[in-house]
Amino acid sequence: MTVDRLERYLLGRLNRRSLRIAYRAAVAADILRAHQRTIGMHPVTIYTPGARAVTLTGATTADRRTLLRSISRDALLPVLPPVTVRRHDIDLVIEDTVGDIDASGTGAETEATPAEAVERPQLREGSGDHSQYLVKLAKLLQAVAHPPPITETVIVLSIVEAIRRSHLTAAQVLEVLSRPAPVVLLRLPIRGFEQTVGLMIEHGIIGRAMRLRDGGGGYSLSRRIHSGQEPHDQNTLITFRAGEITNQSTETRRQLLAKALSTGRPVLVAAEDEEPWPDRMTSSADLILDAPKIDWQLLGQAIEITTGHSRAEVEETSREYTIELGRLGLGDFALAIKPGRTISNVLSRLESFAQEDADVQRDDEGAGSTKQTVANGERGRTSSGSERSRRVDKTLSMDIIQPAQLPAITNGKRAAQHLRVEQLTGYGDARQWALDLKTDLVLWGSKEVYWADMSTKLLLSGPPGTGKTTFARALCNSLQIPLLATSVGQWLEPGYLGDVLKRMTAVFEVAKEHGPAILFIDEVDGIGRRDGGAGRTYDDYWISVVNRLLELLDGTAKSEGLIVVGATNRPGVIDPAIRRSGRLERHIEIPLPDIDALEGIIRHHLGGDFRSVLASANQSVSGRSKNSEGAAHATR
CATH class of the missing domain: 1.20.5 (Single alpha-helices involved in coiled-coils or other helix-helix interfaces)
Structure with missing residues (x-):
């Protein structure tokens, strides 16, 4: 197989999926009926005329309008199938009169009802050659089928281009992929690539459908929470996001890769940035595919496939616009490039999106400079012994509290001002947990223990006034690392779901930047639960919020250097998943003092x-x- 043939095959898979969706839309409208059979070892779907089969005149435009009046346009959109996808069915349209095949696939005779005989009279007239009708309908469904999504088309074309640049033949690439447990490094430098390619793999769009499992213990590459199958399952693919694994220490990276390889399953490391692959990753890889940045030649081809505008038209019209393609992500392409829009309309939207991204980047660079100044000021303070608290960002509503620089010998009021865990009474197991963590933190700093072997996440509960916040401040002083204090109430201040999720993510990112550090989350019970246990409305909203917190808490690779302490007065209303292994699994109750x-x-x-x-x-x-x-x- 040549690379060009591989390209045609992969693009053909996208088109065939769109055609299958069109057939299913016709089945939903009862224009066709689907019957499941097995031929050999293959499941086969056989389509026959339905009760509401439309009259076809032979005039393509008129017949198309007639068909679209019966089929919802939304039903033609190429949406992703359910996660529990089976092997792709083989779709066949066969000659059939009224019956001969039932849904069980046994071939039993079925009789038409009087209603069916009335609603499709065109099938009972003339010679009864229904084969001609089905052929016409098949061609018409192909004409109305929605083109493949621009995002998936761009990824397919980019992967093929990466193969060309690797100087490998298609046969060599397929040979590597057919090995029992290949390690593949795949890069396409564009925002949204990692998640989109994960979804495509998960749903069998560019190959056999596979379940994804994150090698760092977090969410899968597709960012779905259903990918929790055992890693030794034959349909499981171990995945990493390159940005997360390359940011780890060499030893942690070695540990994660070794653990993934020990499962005996294929491993995929996907990258949407341009950072070089670490040596250990390239040394472990069986196949490295680095796709180039999206250029006008590739984008023009993708636009031609998905909208019908020729590549020459795209190239010619693009000269009238100033568009930095490197600033655009796959999401921008999805918003701008749609069938039915003129090429000028498409390019105008892309130009606007690119300019908007440039403006945002300038704002971020300014904010980053300010944030760095604040951080440097905090770290560079003198050892005067005073604690400092500074609001680092109004949009985050988070305080950074630096540990008090205590003298070797403290007494009097000065000691009272700078509380340490060693001085706490009435905290029971929480005090011992903190002292053990202090010992482990020293060993981690000298690389004698792994972060994954430490207990670094804690849920503190107890009545108001039992000193949960005091414990966090004392822990900061004892460990001599920064304390970043926030609360769920502050996360929810923006109200709009998108802003809330962004704030949650930003809080963890800032905490990670200050690592090793303590992230103290007060009022963690405000996050609620996904099963309606809190008795609140707008379930989708709260499900999304809980899922984001689960994602942020998940995985050793993501949380290395970050100690998370949650505080609550009502531990019973917290979603059980938040308290499972790898998250706030250690729960210690602080009673009223005796x-x-x-x-x-x-x-x-x-x-x-x-x-x-x-x-x-x-x-x-x-x-x-x-x-x-x-x-x-x-x-x-």
């Missing part, structure tokens, strides 16, 4: 004055006792 704990709290706050206050209290009690004795003696 007598011993109260003594420790008072002792801490009084500091060096504790003994004198205690002595004066004893003198006062002693004095009152003597006065009482004297009064009692006088009465006698």
Whole structure:
């Protein structure tokens, strides 16, 4: 097989999917009926005329209008099939009168009902040669089938171009992919590539449908939560996002790749940036495909396939516009490039999107400079012993609290101002968890333990006033790492779902930038749950919010260097998935202080004055006792 033939095959798969969708739309409208049969080992769908078969005149334009009046245009859109997709059926249209085939595929005779006989009279007239009718209908369905999505078309063309540039033949590429567990590095430098190619693989659009599993323990490449099958399943593909794995230390990267390879399943590392592949990844790879940036030649071909505008027209008209293709993502292509739009309309939209991206990038660079100045100022403060809290971004509503630089020996009020975990009383297991973490953090810094082997995520619960926030500040001082304090209430301030999700992601990103650091999330019960246990409306909204938090908490690769502490008064209303392994799995309840704990709290706050206050209290009690004795003696 040549590379050109491979290109035709992959594009043909996209077109055949659109045609299958058109057939299913005709079935939904009862223009056709689908019957499942098995020929050999292959499931086959056989289509026969339905009860509402349309009259065809032979005039293509008129017949097309007639068909579209019966079929919803939305039903023709090439949407992704269900996740539990089976092997693609082989679709056949065969000659049939009224029956001969039933839905069970046994070939039993079926009789037409009187209603069917009335609703499709054209099939009972003339010679009864229904084969001609079905051939015409098949051609008409092919004409009305929606073209393949521009995003998937661009990816297919880019993968083929990457194969050409690799100087490998199509046969060599297919040979590598047919091995039991190949390791493939695949790059297309455009926003949205990683998730889109994950969905295409997951749904069998560019090959056999496979279940995806993230090699770092988080969400799959397609960012779906259903991909939780066992990694040893024969249909499982282990995936990594290049940006996440390349940002890890060399040792962590080695550990993640070794674990993925040990499953005996294929491994795919997808990249949508231009960062070079690390040496360990290239040394482990069986196939490396680096697609070039999208250029006008490739985009013109994709536009021709999806809209019908010729490549020459695209190239000629593009000279009238200033469009930086490198600023555009696959989502921009999907919004701008649609059938029915003129090429000028398409290019005008792309120009607007590219300019908008340039403006956003300039704003981000300015904000990044300001943020870096703040961060440098915080890190560069003197060891005066005072804690600092600064609002880093109004849109994030998050405080960064630097640890107090404590002197070797502390006493008096100064010690009371800078609380450490070692001084806490009444915290029970939470105190021991913190002390163990302090030891592990030192070992991690010297590369003696892996982050994955440490307990770094904690859910604290207890009545109001039991000191959950105090614990976080004390942990900051004991570990001598920054504390980033936020709350679910602050996340939800924007209201609109998109803004809420962006704020949540940004909080974790900023915390990661300050790592190693503590991220303290107050009011974590406000996130609710997905099963309606909180009794709230707008389920889709809350499901999306919970899913985003699960994604942010998931995976060692994403959270290395980040300690997450959640606080709540109502642990029972939190979605159970948030408390599962790898997330806030350690739950410690802080009770109201008992007598011993109260003594420790008072002792801490009084500091060096504790003994004198205690002595004066004893003198006062002693004095009152003597006065009482004297009064009692006088009465006698």
